[in-house]
């Protein structure tokens with residue numbers, strides 16, 4: 508059984524723990540460096556990236572997290588978790604002292620926070636998602652689409668050469684918002700041991716993203 512931590516500083520920790528357990532992993536919460544040391548992989552949940560950033564530093568998890576990421580520990584970041592894994596934020600929030608929010612980094616991407624617009628803060632759509640072929644009904648068939656829920660979600664504005672794009676929102680799928688400007692927007696990426704989605708598979712009963720992540724931890728994907 509793989510032991511997967513859920514960073515439990517802020518955000519939808521319980522939903523990720525439940526999705527991991529339903530996908531065949533042991534889920535544990537991580538708030539201290541000693542708890543981080545005992546896990547095979549880590550989920551950084553959705554929530555508020557500025558808060559998660561501050562709390563990782565207060566709890567002295569920032570340095571150990573960066574070390575484990577550099578050593579190759581598999582990490583899956585959802586929404587705010589994607590922002591935490593990004594090397595660069597296009598529009599970082601600043602604190603009262605003018606200091607921009609920080610990320611752990613590791614993924615060679617630039618994200619834009621709240622990119623789909625604030626007025627209509629949340630939307631849902633079905634996405635084609637690469638890498639879920641293991642779940643297809645027949646060998647060689649395409650996997651069923653992923654029903655994706657976006658809540659004040661970021662999108663990925665730039666991907667480096669090491670980064671594989673797994674899913675995009677097409678303009679026709681997001682006609683409720685003007686902010687796509689007619690372009691497809693990247694909402695799921697992978698680079699070796701790091702996986703990130705703009706959306707929240709843990710709130711819809713979708714298990715395949717967590718299954719993919721557990722396969723990555725096992726070395727099967």
Ligand code: GLN
Nearest residue numbers: 553554555556586587659
């Ligand atoms: N907008 C949030 C942030 O910037 C992310 C929202 C989410 O995780 N659902 O951290």
